[in-house]
Amino acid sequence: MxxxxxxxxxxxxxxxxxxxxxxxxxxxxxxxxxxxxxxxxxxxxxxxxxxxxxxxxxxxxxxxxxxxxxxxxxxxxxxETEYRELELLLYLRPEDDAQALAKQFDHCLIRPQWVDRLTAIAIEPQLSPDGIGGGFVVPQGHCHxxxxxxxxxxxxxxxxxxxxxxxxxxxxxxxxxxxxxxxxxxxxxxxxxxxxxxxxxxxxxxxxxxxxxLYFTHAAVLQTVPTQENLRCVIMPADLQQRPNLEALAPTLDWHRPDDHCVATVVEPGAVQFFDGRLFIGQISQLVTSPRYHPDLAWAQQQLQTAIAKILPRLALLPVTAHHCLVAFSGxxxxxxxxxxxxxxxxxxxxxxxxxxxxxxxxxxxxxxxxxxxxxxxxxxxxxxxxxxxxx
Ligand SMILES: Cc1cc2nc3c(=O)[nH]c(=O)nc-3n(C[C@H](O)[C@H](O)[C@H](O)COP(=O)(O)OP(=O)(O)OC[C@H]3O[C@@H](n4cnc5c(N)ncnc54)[C@H](O)[C@@H]3O)c2cc1C
Missing domain, CATH: 3.50.50.60 (FAD/NAD(P)-binding domain)
Incomplete structure (x- = not known):
C-alpha cells in the first residue's frame, strides 16, 4: 500500500x-x-x-x-513553453455585422481594434480577400x-x-x-x-x-506537418458567442444517461502555427453526452478543409491528420x-x-x-x- x-x-x-x-x-x-x-x-x-x-x-x-x-x-x-506575445486576428465574413460583433468586447479589459479588409490582409497575408470583411485585432499571450x-x-x-x-x-x-x-x-x-x-x-x-x-464537448482539429506556409497571427472567427451558445445547452441534458446523440455542432474555421512550423486548423465542437462518442474524422476533416478554404485557402491544401478530444467546461x-x-x-x-x-x-x-x-x-x-x- x-x-x-x-x-x-x-x-x-x-x-x-x-x-x-x-x-x-x-x-x-x-x-x-x-x-x-x-x-x-x-x-x-x-x-x-x-x-x-x-x-x-x-x-x-x-x-x-x-x-x-x-x-x-x-x-x-x-x-520550453514557447511563450510569446502573438496577435489574434478575429475575422469577419463579408456578410457579418461589425457593429453587432464589436459589442461582445464591451466588457473586455482590452478592446480588440477594428481593422478593415485590406488592413486585415496586410496583417495576415494568408487571408483570402474574398472570404473576409475585416477583422478585430488584439495582442495576446501564446504558448505551446x-x-x-x-x-x-x-x-x-x-x-x-x-x-x-x-x-x-x-x-x-x-x-x-x-x-x-x-x-x-x-x-x-x-x-x-x-x-x-x-x-x-x-x-x-x-x-x-x-x-x-461539469460538462464536456467533443472537439475535432486538424494538424499539419511542419510547413513552409507562414501564418503570422492566430486566426479565429469574430463571432465568439457560437461555442458559449452551444455550451448553454449542456445543463438541459441528462449527463447521467449518456448517449451518442449530437445535440449541436459548431464549426469555427481558424488556424495557428507553432515554432516548428506545424499548424493546427480547427475547430469543430459537438455537444454529445457520451465520453465514448467518436466523431467521424473523415467528415470532420472535409468540413474543416472546406470551411478554411474560404478564409485561408493555401492552408486547405496541406496534408493533415485529424484528431479528436474532450474539452471540459463548467458553463x-x-x-x-x-x-x-x-x-x-x-x-x-x-x-x-x-x-x-x-x-x-x-x-x-x-x-x-x-x-x-x-x-x-x-x-x-x-x-x-x-x-x-x-x-x-
Ligand atoms: C482545438 C482547441 C483549441 C483550444 N484553444 C485554446 C486556447 O487557445 N486557449 C485556452 O486557454 N484553451 C484552449 N482550448 C481549451 C484547452 O485546451 C482545454 O480546456 C485544456 O487543455 C484542458 O486541460 P485539462 O487538463 O483540463 O484536460 P486535458 O488536457 O484533456 O487532460 C486531461 C488528462 O486526464 C487524463 N485522464 C482522464 N481521466 C483519467 C483517468 N481516469 N485516469 C488517468 N488519466 C485520466 C486524460 O488522459 C488526459 O491526458 C482549446 C481546445 C481545443 C480542443
Missing part, C-alpha cells in the same frame, strides 16, 4: 500544473495519467492566453498574475500546450514527484472521506485526491457530486476549483473555459490553500462546488 499527500488524476495542463505546485510546496505527490503520450485537449490547444478578455475584477486580477507568471514560467520550470505540460512534468519529476501511467477506475471512499483511487496498477492512497482529468473527470465524480456543473464564468464541501479528501481542478490564462495562477493558489493556509480566491470559487448553490 502506497501513501501520498496528494494524488492528481490527469496530465493535461490542469493536472501537470497542480502536481508541480503541490510538490513545490513540499508535498509527496503521485500523478496518474492513463496515456503515455496523451493526445488530450491541452496537446491540441491553440495555445492562446487571452488576458485581454478579462471582464470581472477577479478575471482581471488573475489575468494580471498570469501574465507575470507566464513571463517567468519557462525559466522557473527549466523547460503540450510543451508547457512537459515543462511542468519535468520540473515535477526533478522535485521528486512520481508519475505512473495507469487509468484511474474509481475513488476509494471510507467513512465518508475519499482516501485514494483504484487503478489498473493497484490501489493508491493519499490525504487528497485531485481530479484534473479534463472532460473525463465527470466519470469519476461520486454520487454526491454528480449534479455539479459558468469560473472553473470548479477547491475541496468538495460534502466529501473531504476530494479536490476538483477542472472545468476551465480559458485554462491557459487561469491555470498557472490558480494552481499556485490551490497548492498554497491545501498546504499552507486558506486562499481567499479559492474560498471565492467554493460555492461552485456546492450543487445547490451554483449560479451563473
Amino acid at each position: 502506497e501513501n501520498f499527500d496528494a494524488i492528481v488524476v490527469g496530465a493535461g495542463i490542469t493536472g501537470a500544473a497542480i502536481a508541480y505546485e503541490l510538490q513545490n510546496q513540499g508535498q509527496r505527490v503521485l500523478l496518474l495519467e492513463k496515456h503515455r503520450q496523451p493526445i488530450n485537449a491541452t496537446a491540441l490547444s491553440y495555445g492562446g492566453i487571452i488576458y485581454w478578455a478579462g471582464a470581472t475584477p477577479l478575471q482581471r486580477q488573475l489575468g494580471h498574475e498570469s501574465r507575470y507568471r507566464w513571463t517567468h514560467l519557462s525559466q522557473e520550470l527549466g523547460g 500546450g503540450g510543451k508547457t505540460v512537459n515543462a511542468y512534468l519535468q520540473a515535477f519529476l526533478r522535485l521528486g514527484g512520481i508519475v505512473r501511467i495507469t487509468e484511474v477506475q474509481g475513488l476509494i471512499t471510507k467513512q465518508n472521506r475519499v482516501q485514494g483511487v483504484h487503478t489498473g496498477a493497484g490501489n493508491f492512497f493519499a490525504h487528497n485526491v485531485i481530479l484534473a482529468g479534463g472532460g473525463q473527470s465527470l466519470a469519476l465524480l461520486p454520487e454526491s457530486g454528480i449534479n455539479l456543473p 459558468q464564468t469560473l472553473p470548479l476549483v477547491g475541496e468538495m464541501p460534502n466529501l473531504p479528501g476530494l479536490v476538483l481542478f477542472t472545468g476551465f473555459t480559458h485554462p491557459l490564462v487561469y491555470v498557472p495562477p490558480l494552481a499556485q493558489k490551490l497548492a498554497h490553500h491545501l498546504t499552507v493556509g486558506r486562499e481567499p480566491v479559492i474560498d471565492h470559487l467554493a460555492p461552485l462546488l456546492n450543487p445547490l448553490q451554483t449560479e451563473k
Whole structure:
C-alpha cells in the first residue's frame, strides 16, 4: 500500500500544473495519467492566453498574475513553453455585422481594434480577400500546450514527484472521506485526491457530486506537418458567442444517461502555427453526452478543409491528420476549483473555459490553500462546488 499527500488524476495542463505546485510546496505527490503520450485537449490547444478578455475584477486580477507568471514560467520550470506575445486576428465574413460583433468586447479589459479588409490582409497575408470583411485585432499571450505540460512534468519529476501511467477506475471512499483511487496498477492512497482529468473527470465524480456543473464537448482539429506556409497571427472567427451558445445547452441534458446523440455542432474555421512550423486548423465542437462518442474524422476533416478554404485557402491544401478530444467546461464564468464541501479528501481542478490564462495562477493558489493556509480566491470559487448553490 502506497501513501501520498496528494494524488492528481490527469496530465493535461490542469493536472501537470497542480502536481508541480503541490510538490513545490513540499508535498509527496503521485500523478496518474492513463496515456503515455496523451493526445488530450491541452496537446491540441491553440495555445492562446487571452488576458485581454478579462471582464470581472477577479478575471482581471488573475489575468494580471498570469501574465507575470507566464513571463517567468519557462525559466522557473527549466523547460520550453514557447511563450510569446502573438496577435489574434478575429475575422469577419463579408456578410457579418461589425457593429453587432464589436459589442461582445464591451466588457473586455482590452478592446480588440477594428481593422478593415485590406488592413486585415496586410496583417495576415494568408487571408483570402474574398472570404473576409475585416477583422478585430488584439495582442495576446501564446504558448505551446503540450510543451508547457512537459515543462511542468519535468520540473515535477526533478522535485521528486512520481508519475505512473495507469487509468484511474474509481475513488476509494471510507467513512465518508475519499482516501485514494483504484487503478489498473493497484490501489493508491493519499490525504487528497485531485481530479484534473479534463472532460473525463465527470466519470469519476461520486454520487454526491454528480449534479455539479461539469460538462464536456467533443472537439475535432486538424494538424499539419511542419510547413513552409507562414501564418503570422492566430486566426479565429469574430463571432465568439457560437461555442458559449452551444455550451448553454449542456445543463438541459441528462449527463447521467449518456448517449451518442449530437445535440449541436459548431464549426469555427481558424488556424495557428507553432515554432516548428506545424499548424493546427480547427475547430469543430459537438455537444454529445457520451465520453465514448467518436466523431467521424473523415467528415470532420472535409468540413474543416472546406470551411478554411474560404478564409485561408493555401492552408486547405496541406496534408493533415485529424484528431479528436474532450474539452471540459463548467458553463459558468469560473472553473470548479477547491475541496468538495460534502466529501473531504476530494479536490476538483477542472472545468476551465480559458485554462491557459487561469491555470498557472490558480494552481499556485490551490497548492498554497491545501498546504499552507486558506486562499481567499479559492474560498471565492467554493460555492461552485456546492450543487445547490451554483449560479451563473
Ligand atoms: C482545438 C482547441 C483549441 C483550444 N484553444 C485554446 C486556447 O487557445 N486557449 C485556452 O486557454 N484553451 C484552449 N482550448 C481549451 C484547452 O485546451 C482545454 O480546456 C485544456 O487543455 C484542458 O486541460 P485539462 O487538463 O483540463 O484536460 P486535458 O488536457 O484533456 O487532460 C486531461 C488528462 O486526464 C487524463 N485522464 C482522464 N481521466 C483519467 C483517468 N481516469 N485516469 C488517468 N488519466 C485520466 C486524460 O488522459 C488526459 O491526458 C482549446 C481546445 C481545443 C480542443
